[in-house]
Amino acid sequence: MAKNKRNTEEESNVCxxxxxxxxxxxxxxxxxxIYGSHLKTVILYGSYARGDYKVDSDIDIxxxxxxxxxxxxxxxxxxxxx
Numbered sequence: 001m002a003k004n005k006r007n008t009e010e011e012s013n014v015c016x017x018x019x020x021x022x023x024x025x026x027x028x029x030x031x032x033x034i035y036g037s038h039l040k041t042v043i044l045y046g047s048y049a050r051g052d053y054k055v056d057s058d059i060d061i062x063x064x065x066x067x068x069x070x071x072x073x074x075x076x077x078x079x080x081x082x
Contacts, residue, residue: 014051040064
């Protein structure tokens with residue numbers, strides 16, 4: 001999974017700020033602990049992926065899991081910190 005993330009960054013010419021990369025890396029580690037091998041990839045999209053972000057831009061990510069909808073609902077509380 002980290003391999004997929006790195007490949008995507010290398011194929012893109014967009015420069016994501018170091019602080020955002022660090023946040024994403026931390027978040028991916030949390031996702032790996034929660035979902036394990038069910039986590040297939042994490043995709044950055046939106047303004048940071050395009051390179052047209054601003055100071056107040058949010059970070060848009062898509063999380064792809066190999067789980068049923070029912071299984072994902074069971075994990076939801078862990079991800080939200082509830």
